[in-house]
Amino acid sequence: MTITYKVKNGIYVNMTNRCPCACTFCLRQNGDGVYGSDSLWLEREPTVKEVCESIDAWELDQYDELVFCGYGEPTERLDDLLKVAAYVKSRYKTPIRINTNGLSDLINGQETAPELRGLIDTVSVSLNATNAQDYLRLCRPKFGIGSFDAMLAFTRACTESVPHVVMTVVDVVTSKEQQEKSRLLAESLGARLRVRAFEG
Numbered sequence: 763m764t765i766t767y768k769v770k771n772g773i774y775v776n777m778t779n780r781c782p783c784a785c786t787f788c789l790r791q792n793g794d795g796v797y798g799s800d801s802l803w804l805e806r807e808p809t810v811k812e813v814c815e816s817i818d819a820w821e822l823d824q825y826d827e828l829v830f831c832g833y834g835e836p837t838e839r840l841d842d843l844l845k846v847a848a849y850v851k852s853r854y855k856t857p858i859r860i861n862t863n864g865l866s867d868l869i870n871g872q873e874t875a876p877e878l879r880g881l882i883d884t885v886s887v888s889l890n891a892t893n894a895q896d897y898l899r900l901c902r903p904k905f906g907i908g909s910f911d912a913m914l915a916f917t918r919a920c921t922e923s924v925p926h927v928v929m930t931v932v933d934v935v936t937s938k939e940q941q942e943k944s945r946l947l948a949e950s951l952g953a954r955l956r957v958r959a960f961e962g
């Protein structure tokens with residue numbers, strides 16, 4: 763079972779397969795391994811202790827970043843993620859990032875951005891579309907049409923609790939015009955846009 767894996771000079775943490783979306787471009791729908799690692803599909807969710815032990819197996823201070831990412835949506839296990847983040851902060855200097863679909867508030871049934879304060883250094887939110895209809899069509903969230911606005915609200919709230927907030931769009935599913943609109947939208951929330959390459 764692959765709990766942690768290396769990408770460039772970062773260590774990625776894979777804690778769950780769960781996700782409320784079914785994005786048309788998701789890696790989960792395109793094979794069962796990325797970046798040359800073993801399958802990231804977890805046969806069961808690792809415990810907090812197992813995740814911490816897996817992180818300890820790397821010399822983490824040698825790496826640029828610890829990233830909660832993986833096949834599923836990390837905030838599906840937000841409480842456990844924050845326990846791991848607190849452990850990492852107590853032992854290492856490496857900055858911590860969460861790659862998320864931004865639906866944490868809907869998943870957890872409460873406002874969650876304030877909980878990240880002091881534990882998470884960067885939040886990277888998948889934007890992927892510039893309006894609620896396109897977002898619904900592309901990401902197919904189980905929470906329906908309100909998901910887009912909830913994702914924007916979470917992102918804005920993160921800018922008050924987290925030092926770096928980034929929004930991403932995938933290059934192959936967005937036109938240059940959409941990317942420019944996305945940039946303006948991200949900046950209106952206090953975030954920065956990153957156009958990322960499709961990796962599926």
Ligand code: SF4
Pocket residue numbers: 781782783784785787788789790833834835863901
């Ligand atoms: S939010 Fe991420 S993990 Fe979930 S379906 Fe979309 S791309 Fe896949």
